[in-house]
Amino acid sequence: MNLFVILFSLATLLQEGDPVRFSANFDSGSLGRVDLIDSVWVRPSRTDSVLHLSYEIISRSDPANPANPDLMPSGRWFYFLMDNVKGKHIYLTFKNTDPKRAVYSYDGINFERFPHYQASMRKISALFEQDSVYVAYFVPYGWERLQERLADWTATEYVTMDTLGTSMMGFPIQMLTITDSSVPACEKNTIWLHARVHPSESPANWQLEGLLDRLTEDSDVAREYRRKGIFYVVPFTNPDGVYGGYSRSNARGINQEINWDHHDSITSVEVDALRRRMDSLSKDRPFDLVLNMHAQSDDKISYYIPTEEATTTEYHERAMRLAYLTTDSNPYFFPEDMFYSAPAPRYVEGWLWNRTAGNTLAVTIEMPYSFYNNNPGNEWVTLASLKENGVYMLRAVSDYFGWNIPGRYLVQGLERKNKTVYRYAELPAGEYHVFTWDNAWVLHGTYVRERPGAFRYVIRSQDTHKRPYNGPLRVSMQ
Numbered sequence: 001m002n003l004f005v006i007l008f009s010l011a012t013l014l015q016e017g018d019p020v021r022f023s024a025n026f027d028s029g030s031l032g033r034v035d036l037i038d039s040v041w042v043r044p045s046r047t048d049s050v051l052h053l054s055y056e057i058i059s060r061s062d063p064a065n066p067a068n069p070d071l072m073p074s075g076r077w078f079y080f081l082m083d084n085v086k087g088k089h090i091y092l093t094f095k096n097t098d099p100k101r102a103v104y105s106y107d108g109i110n111f112e113r114f115p116h117y118q119a120s121m122r123k124i125s126a127l128f129e130q131d132s133v134y135v136a137y138f139v140p141y142g143w144e145r146l147q148e149r150l151a152d153w154t155a156t157e158y159v160t161m162d163t164l165g166t167s168m169m170g171f172p173i174q175m176l177t178i179t180d181s182s183v184p185a186c187e188k189n190t191i192w193l194h195a196r197v198h199p200s201e202s203p204a205n206w207q208l209e210g211l212l213d214r215l216t217e218d219s220d221v222a223r224e225y226r227r228k229g230i231f232y233v234v235p236f237t238n239p240d241g242v243y244g245g246y247s248r249s250n251a252r253g254i255n256q257e258i259n260w261d262h263h264d265s266i267t268s269v270e271v272d273a274l275r276r277r278m279d280s281l282s283k284d285r286p287f288d289l290v291l292n293m294h295a296q297s298d299d300k301i302s303y304y305i306p307t308e309e310a311t312t313t314e315y316h317e318r319a320m321r322l323a324y325l326t327t328d329s330n331p332y333f334f335p336e337d338m339f340y341s342a343p344a345p346r347y348v349e350g351w352l353w354n355r356t357a358g359n360t361l362a363v364t365i366e367m368p369y370s371f372y373n374n375n376p377g378n379e380w381v382t383l384a385s386l387k388e389n390g391v392y393m394l395r396a397v398s399d400y401f402g403w404n405i406p407g408r409y410l411v412q413g414l415e416r417k418n419k420t421v422y423r424y425a426e427l428p429a430g431e432y433h434v435f436t437w438d439n440a441w442v443l444h445g446t447y448v449r450e451r452p453g454a455f456r457y458v459i460r461s462q463d464t465h466k467r468p469y470n471g472p473l474r475v476s477m478q
């Protein structure tokens with residue numbers, strides 16, 4: 001009997017080699033169950049043999065949701081380490097999540113998407129060059145990454161950081177305030193941004209990183225952004241979820257996105273902390289803009305635009321203007337990519353709508369995981385393109401408020417009979433393009449200033465019975 005067990009174990013060892021070990025006990029790590037479904041030696045030639053191992057991966061579901069018990073816990077996110085993989089052909093099938101092409105890394109820092117020939121929807125088939133490899137739904141953005149970047153951003157005098165409160169597991173909910181404090185607050189627009197309500201949505205933080213890098217950089221443009229606005233930024237609204245590798249919930253199973261109308265006793269401590277700080281900061285004057293940053297499985301960037309029926313024509317149009325400004329000359333984001341929805345009070349947008357009667361424009365923006373504009377033939381989502389989208393969004397915010405930024409001036413006109421006259425007191429010397437606005441910036445003409453001085457531009461009506469164009473002009477170097 002004992003001899004049989006020994007022989008059987010030996011046979012198993014010879015059959016399977018050194019077993020592959022799976023683990024996920026690290027920042028943002030997550031794995032449910034792993035089942036080995038097949039193990040076979042393949043001889044591609046007489047002198048060569050490769051062990052082929054097939055695993056079924058069940059991703060880990062969030063805890064049951066005590067605040068919304070009818071909601072099925074989500075299990076989108078996975079991020080795990082496999083050891084002992086070198087030289088083996090590994091097949092992974094994901095049973096309850098939907099990666100189109102997952103990502104991998106040999107060091108847990110630099111991730112790459114599996115190439116097309118190694119990955120497809122829910123499947124990976126790869127031979128690894130090194131013995132340990134991390135595999136994730138998308139490039140993680142964990143607690144440690146955020147702390148490193150916060151150290152960079154807060155190293156300058158115009159960025160301060162404090163804490164809104166403490167998460168259930170004891171993480172600080174960190175908030176940056178970014179502004180040039182030499183300009184009085186009453187002369188600035190106020191913008192609140194928060195991300196990562198849903199921990200699986202790491203693309204939102206890569207987008208936000210691009211925005212924050214631009215906003216804090218030492219450049220004329222960034223200096224002007226900081227003179228014109230006060231930016232309150234909460235990068236992780238759900239730090240427990242991020243660190244714990246949850247999908248859409250905090251550590252208690254609560255989906256924080258839909259708890260803004262719940263009484264304190266049944267919502268999460270995190271939403272409570274956000275509401276308190278938003279209330280105190282906007283006590284005297286509502287925020288001008290609130291951006292709620294997410295990622296979605298749809299293969300496009302989208303704003304959730306508040307519908308006209310649920311709000312007002314004016315409010316809907318403001319949201320559309322911000323959306324069109326974000327899509328303008330953006331190679332990743334197009335007007336047809338929007339979603340439209342009513343701002344129900346369970347969302348931050350509805351909570352704000354009820355409090356500010358439309359004074360605060362609040363919208364959700366979603367980044368994709370896979371590709372843009374529903375087109376898999378285009379470049380797939382990279383960290384670089386997500387960061388670029390952070391820069392595009394910041395530029396859209398600037399245009400939305402009509403800020404004049406070095407190299408990019410927004411000028412309002414005065415309508416007189418059949419013409420509109422645009423003036424700007426002090427335009428630096430340079431060659432400019434002049435654009436009118438028609439849900440995108442449309443080139444109207446060019447303007448050259450040999451020396452710094454007053455800008456004057458006249459747009460006449462094409463037809464004497466019609467009013468001339470009287471919208472904003474963009475006068476810019478590019």
Ligand SMILES: [Zn+2]
Nearest residue numbers: 198201294295
């Ligand atoms: Zn989300």
